[in-house]
Amino acid sequence: MNEPSKRIAILGNSGSGKSWLARELARQTEAPILDLDTIFFEPGKIAVPRPFATVLADLESFCVNHEAWIIEGCYGDIIAHALRWEPELILLDPGESECLRHCRARPWEPHKYASKTEQDSKLEFLLAWVSEYYRREGPMSLSGHRALFDAYSGPKRLMGR
Numbered sequence: 001m002n003e004p005s006k007r008i009a010i011l012g013n014s015g016s017g018k019s020w021l022a023r024e025l026a027r028q029t030e031a032p033i034l035d036l037d038t039i040f041f042e043p044g045k046i047a048v049p050r051p052f053a054t055v056l057a058d059l060e061s062f063c064v065n066h067e068a069w070i071i072e073g074c075y076g077d078i079i080a081h082a083l084r085w086e087p088e089l090i091l092l093d094p095g096e097s098e099c100l101r102h103c104r105a106r107p108w109e110p111h112k113y114a115s116k117t118e119q120d121s122k123l124e125f126l127l128a129w130v131s132e133y134y135r136r137e138g139p140m141s142l143s144g145h146r147a148l149f150d151a152y153s154g155p156k157r158l159m160g161r
Helices: 018-029 052-064 076-085 096-104 116-121 123-132 142-151
Strands: 007-012 033-035 045-049 069-073 088-093 156-160
Touching: 007 018, 007 076, 007 142, 018 033, 018 069, 018 088, 052 069, 052 076, 069 076, 076 142, 088 142, 096 123, 116 123
Parallel strands: 007 069, 007 088, 033 069, 088 156
Antiparallel strands: none
């Protein structure tokens, strides 16, 4: 892997490896990570989105208050706002079957769910959502992610298939 950038934005489907890659890059660089789920949803309420202006204010605060950082998530519209800091944009696309496999093997995410049982109760919904990524439109779709990636003139890498 090349020398990591000081600022990195990782975009991709659920299960694509965004969190894993963010942790690996943070281990190498000691840069703090912002998982966009933590600012998109109300704390402790994974299904309740926060007002978009509040999300962007939290993003701005994170980006301004850290010289180096790693942002990861599936929210193309939020990542788009981080691109003004000219991070390296990484689009992960390992393919549908790999994303589904990763989701099935996902360890408990205590920052999102009160228990592993609660997380597992949402698995069927997650698997359907992951599959729809390849067919839906908008900022949380492959077509939306590709459009953002293709339009970005800064440093970028496509990783996957």
